[in-house]
Amino acid sequence: MTADVAGAPAQAGAPAPLPTRAVRWRAARDLGLETVQIPLPGPGEVLVAVAFCGVCGSDLHEIADGPHAIPVDVPHPLSGAVAPITLGHEFSGTVVSSGPGVTALPPGTPVAVEPNYRCGACTACREGRYEVCTGFGFAGLMGDGGMADHALVPEYMVKPLPDGFDLAAAAVLEPAAVALHGIRRSTFVPGQQVLVVGLGAVGLLVCALLRDKGAGVVIGVDPRPSRRALAARLGADVVLAPDDDVAGAVRDATGGDGVHVAFEVVGAQHTVDAALAGVRAGGELLLLGLVHELRIPAFRMLNAEQRLTTSVGYRDCHDELIAMCAEGRLDLAALITDVVELVDAPDALVQMATDPGDGIKTLIRCGGSRS
Missing domain, CATH: 3.40.50.720 (NAD(P)-binding Rossmann-like Domain)
Known part of the structure; x- marks a missing residue:
């Protein structure tokens, strides 16, 4: 479900929307921090207070000279979204609330997000290869993502974390899943x-x-x-x-x-x-x-x-990676070289798209961050 720009009329009977700040891609080199209205979670959906969101090279390509993956004319078949899009597919946070049918994610649960959409019905999904679903895409590129105070995502994207798990490190689980899936494919x-x-x-x-x-x-x-x-x-x-x-x-x-x-x-x-x-x-x-x-x-x-x-994307990688981090076998925090506040993110992202610099992983600190 996509976010509506603040001030847009709500649909009759819809839950009261939640105002949230979000970094929105409007066109190449045209980003803005806007207030959008996110609906409260419907069936099978989870509302997450985002703590940190990583910046990926895919984000920077879209900012520099996109659109490449961002839908601008035809809505994405699973997200239903077209630009402007809330960027960010590498994110972590805590559960605020869940919609009907979601029972295992109570408010306050620390989570990471595995942001790839899946239809569950195509041949690839039925075979368990949801990373090549016919509706392939990522929240944050083909639908609204995590460079925001809050994000609304399907339950299947939400991965609970052990208590005390570093939410900044958790934002690096997504690129770690890309790496692990590649090794598994080899x-x-x-x-x-x-x-x-x-x-x-x-x-x-x-x-x-x-x-x-x-x-x-x-x-x-x-x-x-x-x-x-x-x-x-x-x-x-x-x-x-x-x-x-x-x-x-x-x-x-x-x-x-x-x-x-x-x-x-x-x-x-x-x-x-x-x-x-x-x-x-x-x-x-x-x-x-x-x-x-x-x-x-x-x-x-x-x-x-x-x-x-x-190898593309990942499937079923997060549980192994979370366990590795909890056991001290994988140090995701070692890759974090910069942290940018959400309010400063649009300007910082445009600068990074022009000159990525020597950093490894830049995180955006969002409204739900915990030190």
């Missing part, structure tokens, strides 16, 4: 050697998760020294800049064979080329970075029996 098994090209938030989380899952050698590649340093802290054994002799270093670290699995987490031809160059015969290239088209050396890959696998 053929990786403990003891294998791996290469991660691109050490943004998702790439760093791939490194951390692979280390926890028993990788033999983890090699990370990124042009930014600060990201290479954090990758080393999170478990990478070897960290390289793109202008290093990456192929030679990979051979040295793997006994001359190359890695079993290379994870490409940028979405560019040159990084795909670099990742594939490090893969051994019989190995695998796993694509996590978004890119429209690629050239691959099909003849060479065929003769080496190398696999090409893709």
Whole structure:
């Protein structure tokens, strides 16, 4: 259900709306902090007081030169939304209230949001692969999201957290789910050697998760020294800049064979080329970075029996990640480099879309935040 701009007439018989501040995408480089009216939750819906919302590269692409995913003419089939859209799909908070039929989420429950829509009826959903639902989309891109004081979401998106779970760290669970789903999609098994090209938030989380899952050698590649340093802290054994002799270093670290699995987490031809160059015969290239088209050396890959696998979004990842954090095996807070207040978010986001800087993960502190 989408939010109505403040002042719009309420439908007859509808619950009284809740005024809430929200960062609204109206067009490329046109953001505003508006007061919108969010209906109280209907059947199967949950109203969340948002604590923190992470900024994703997808948000910045929409701000810089969108729309790419944001619906502007035809409403999204599951959210029913068109622009203007409340941004933000990486968010956490506490339950304010729930609609009829929701029994397991009492007010005050700390939660993270798994923001992907699902219809529950298409072939992919019936097979449990809701990340490729025919109505695929995310709250915060294809419907109203979490850069706001409050967000109204379907119950299936809401993941309860243990008491005392850091709500700032919980906002990083969404990119961690992208990383975990990618690893699950790959053929990786403990003891294998791996290469991660691109050490943004998702790439760093791939490194951390692979280390926890028993990788033999983890090699990370990124042009930014600060990201290479954090990758080393999170478990990478070897960290390289793109202008290093990456192929030679990979051979040295793997006994001359190359890695079993290379994870490409940028979405560019040159990084795909670099990742594939490090893969051994019989190995695998796993694509996590978004890119429209690629050239691959099909003849060479065929003769080496190398696999090409893709991964998008996530499914059923949050419970494992929440448990890992609770057990102290995964430090999501280590990725948080900046926190911006909600009132300052529109200007900060436009600036980030122009110059992303060296930060890893910026959070927006929303109205429901707790220190």
